[in-house]
Amino acid sequence: MRHPLACRHWRVLLSGRTRRELGDNHPLSLNSSDGVITYSRGERSNRDTADQLRLLIASVTDYAILTLDVRGHIASWNLGAERIKGYRASEILGQHFSRFYPPEDVAWGKPDWELESAIRLGRFEDEGWRLRKDGTRFWANVVITALFDESGELRGFGKVTRDFTQRKHAEETRELERLREALHARDEFLSVASHELKTPLTPLQLKLSSLRRAAEKNPESLLADGKLSRELAAASGQVRKLADLIDDLLDVSRINVGRLPLQPERMDLAALLRDVALRYGPQAASLGCHLDVSASHAIEGTWDRRRMEQAVTNLLTNAIKYGAGKPIHLSVKVSETLAVLTVRDEGIGIAPVHQHRIFERFVRAVSDPHYGGMGLGLFITHQIVEAHHGTITVESELGKGSVFTLRIPREGLVATCGPTAVPRV
Numbered sequence: 545m546r547h548p549l550a551c552r553h554w555r556v557l558l559s560g561r562t563r564r565e566l567g568d569n570h571p572l573s574l575n576s577s578d579g580v581i582t583y584s585r586g587e588r589s590n591r592d593t594a595d596q597l598r599l600l601i602a603s604v605t606d607y608a609i610l611t612l613d614v615r616g617h618i619a620s621w622n623l624g625a626e627r628i629k630g631y632r633a634s635e636i637l638g639q640h641f642s643r644f645y646p647p648e649d650v651a652w653g654k655p656d657w658e659l660e661s662a663i664r665l666g667r668f669e670d671e672g673w674r675l676r677k678d679g680t681r682f683w684a685n686v687v688i689t690a691l692f693d694e695s696g697e698l699r700g701f702g703k704v705t706r707d708f709t710q711r712k713h714a715e716e717t718r719e720l721e722r723l724r725e726a727l728h729a730r731d732e733f734l735s736v737a738s739h740e741l742k743t744p745l746t747p748l749q750l751k752l753s754s755l756r757r758a759a760e761k762n763p764e765s766l767l768a769d770g771k772l773s774r775e776l777a778a779a780s781g782q783v784r785k786l787a788d789l790i791d792d793l794l795d796v797s798r799i800n801v802g803r804l805p806l807q808p809e810r811m812d813l814a815a816l817l818r819d820v821a822l823r824y825g826p827q828a829a830s831l832g833c834h835l836d837v838s839a840s841h842a843i844e845g846t847w848d849r850r851r852m853e854q855a856v857t858n859l860l861t862n863a864i865k866y867g868a869g870k871p872i873h874l875s876v877k878v879s880e881t882l883a884v885l886t887v888r889d890e891g892i893g894i895a896p897v898h899q900h901r902i903f904e905r906f907v908r909a910v911s912d913p914h915y916g917g918m919g920l921g922l923f924i925t926h927q928i929v930e931a932h933h934g935t936i937t938v939e940s941e942l943g944k945g946s947v948f949t950l951r952i953p954r955e956g957l958v959a960t961c962g963p964t965a966v967p968r969v
């Protein structure tokens with residue numbers, strides 16, 4: 545069979561359906577009452593490409609591709625337009641394209657505004673509701689391109705519309721799911737937070753009422769054997785716990801708005817680790833944990849002292865909570881430009897499935913109510929470490945224990961002279 549381009553005349557065949565749909569006024573249908581367009585050889589190559597393009601446009605069904613005249617009347621229509629909008633070419637050619645817009649959009653002049661925008665910008669893109677012939681709405685992605693000839697005169701518009709209804713529904717379903725999860729997480733958090741706040745509050749209330757009763761009945765008894773000062777010390781311990789919980793909550797909201805100011809200063813991380821271990825020694829001992837500290841050499845760097853202390857405290861108090869009855873090993877050393885601090889316990893460990901999630905806010909990997917907590921300590925610690933341009937990692941085995949390792953540049957904050965903000969999460 546000879547190649548069509550080798551013929552003196554070549555022919556573009558339109559399917560019966562395509563011809564019917566395009567109608568007699570369609571550019572493809574010119575000179576083609578029998579569905580065959582005949583060109584002479586001289587015109588062939590340009591027309592060949594142009595006709596291939598027209599055929600492609602006419603037969604594409606995933607996109608509504610149409611042209612509008614300069615006033616917005618429909619000049620051409622393809623199969624995709626029929627599929628998406630429901631009109632046949634013979635019904636819609638010559639009509640104004642505003643009939644695809646919902647009445648509220650027509651009322652404020654959206655169709656004309658879109659054409660004006662396309663003229664001004666060359667191209668205009670929009671997503672929104674449009675109407676099908678049967679009056680139902682579909683979610684459309686629309687691109688309108690202004691068509692200018694070589695002399696710069698506006699000749700009309702090209703309009704490509706895609707039906708994104710399914711995608712929109714899928715997005716809405718996902719969004720709804722996200723909202724549901726967020727609501728569930730919020731409710732769960734409120735219940736955990738109220739429980740945690742109540743835990744120190746209840747003994748504090750009991751202590752204060754017993755002190756009041758004693759003061760009313762027998763004030764001298766309070767002064768005997770230093771009872772009053774012991775009771776007050778215990779009460780301020782509960783108040784401190786409450787204040788720590790509230791500080792954690794405040795930190796989370798500061799982190800949420802991207803503000804956790806750092807005050808960098810020259811400091812010794814080994815001394816800080818020893819201080820924290822000394823402060824928590826009695827609490828650790830009361831729960832059967834021996835603290836083994838390896839931090840004899842000074843490790844100087846530029847960090848925020850209060851925040852570093854907070855990070856180390858969070859790791860140590862977790863090790864005491866989840867590793868009660870077993871030794872805890874704390875160490876800090878230098879590796880090139882980094883300070884490497886580890887907190888290792890021999891406690892309950894963390895299942896692999898939870899290990900990557902425990903640094904997220906409100907995430908807890910234990911369900912046993914015996915282990916209190918709001919799931920914020922590691923989240924805040926992670927944020928502090930990141931704000932110092934460092935990393936925090938965990939290695940853990942269920943039933944065997946966990947090692948948390950901080951790797952923090954010693955001079956990562958030197959360039960940051962003044963408060964630093966953590967990135968918004």
Ligand code: ADP
Nearest residue numbers: 862866893902908909910917918919920921922
């Ligand atoms: P929480 O207040 O629940 O302790 P954290 O953010 O400090 O919150 O820790 C998140 C979760 O990570 C904890 O609920 C716990 O399941 C797990 N976890 C943290 N540290 C340890 C550890 N040393 N051993 C075992 N599990 C730990």
